[in-house]
Amino acid sequence: MDAEALDDIDRVPHGGATDPGVVDFSANTNPESPSGVTAVYDSALSASRRYPADDYVAFRAAAADYVDCAPAEVIPTAGAMAGMRLLFALALGDGDSAIVPEPSFGEYAREISLQGGRPVSVAHDAILDVDPADHALVVVCTPNNPTGELVDRDDLLRLAARCRKVGTTLFVDEAFLDFTPQRSLAGEPGVVVARSLTKVFGLPGLRAGFLVATGTLRDRLDRGRLPWGLSTPAAAVGTHCLRRTEFVERTRERVAAERERVRERLAAEWEVYPSDAPFLLFDTGADDPDAVLAAARERGVVLRDARSFPRLDGHLRTAIRRPRENDRLLDALGV
The missing domain is CATH 3.40.640.10 (Type I PLP-dependent aspartate aminotransferase-like (Major domain))
Structure with a gap:
């Protein structure tokens, strides 16, 4: 490791919320794990x-x-x-x-x-x-x-x-x-x-x-x-x-169905990127992303501020979770 590089390189911001009172859509992890x-x-x-x-x-x-x-x-x-x-x-x-x-x-x-x-x-x-x-x-x-x-x-x-x-x-x-x-x-x-x-x-x-x-x-x-x-x-x-492997297949099917459902709702308001992953990136455009983040947080939902990624201004990312949790996301965003 280059010791001198440590003097100039900061930690990388990641998603993940520690507040148990919110639903975390900022980290792209499965909300379920295999039984056993x-x-x-x-x-x-x-x-x-x-x-x-x-x-x-x-x-x-x-x-x-x-x-x-x-x-x-x-x-x-x-x-x-x-x-x-x-x-x-x-x-x-x-x-x-x-x-x-x-x-x-x-x-x-x-x-x-x-x-x-x-x-x-x-x-x-x-x-x-x-x-x-x-x-x-x-x-x-x-x-x-x-x-x-x-x-x-x-x-x-x-x-x-x-x-x-x-x-x-x-x-x-x-x-x-x-x-x-x-x-x-x-x-x-x-x-x-x-x-x-x-x-x-x-x-x-x-x-x-x-x-x-x-x-x-x-x-x-x-x-x-x-x-x-x-x-x-x-x-x-x-x-x-x-x-x-059965757990993986069930997860894949759930995520694919929910991702499309959430994408359609978000697309009524913002530009949404095509995705094959358990998350969606969307561009808030003329909307203030800070206001969108704050409004969602007030309703108990945490999104990922994607402006920490290069080339992304005004972008947010949301994970795809279980249907009921995704409903809460869509309600919080008013879409």
Whole structure:
């Protein structure tokens, strides 16, 4: 890590409300989790007086089945963020440039800078057209946060081929891919995929996730990861959740139906971006976004102020939750 960069780089703002009296639409996490999580956690907690087995055999197997790759290609991490830092530390040398989409998840540029790299911003909808030559890394978020669009898998494969040709690592953040039927890029040579249990399983505080990589890159990531980087409860709950494919399918169907319903209502008042994710980005236009945020908060609803993302003036983002909660959102916004 570049120690001097820490003097100039601030924390990245994120969604998430701590007030129990409001419904939080600012964080894009599932309000539901698979059944049985508490029992699995409690059982694993009793085993936490011992170090976890550092090979994480069961977790790797479940993750591999989930994204259709080989278990050895799975690198367990304490959430996708820990995996991202591990990869960036490996892939970036001092002064190396990395292509990042904009607007997108703010931690990409921050983590690249913390590793001594240089983030090069490209419009999120032009990321597939970049020339990866002379860059150490290309970052793609699919579906992109906060805009919500899914990147076509065949287009990603073509970008991966161009990256391989020039020796550039392609990093694909699939944190929201669970909400779509599209197959992961896990196992594709030269590509590092990041997955998280935060979003679809509604467990942001568990801090469980994984990378998928192949070949020499996989070997280096596995050697470089922290020992016992995934706690015993996180590994056990993660394994349990990754086996709950019926839960994922039900969540996907609910989110798709509710997203369209909410989109239609919001579109009567504001411009709403097309989305394949469990959230919608909308432009308040001539309306004062602060007034919209305050009015919603008075009615017990917290939205994400998307003006903290580059290139977004007057934009807000809302998560898609359960039908009754979404009704409360629409009432609070008066649409």
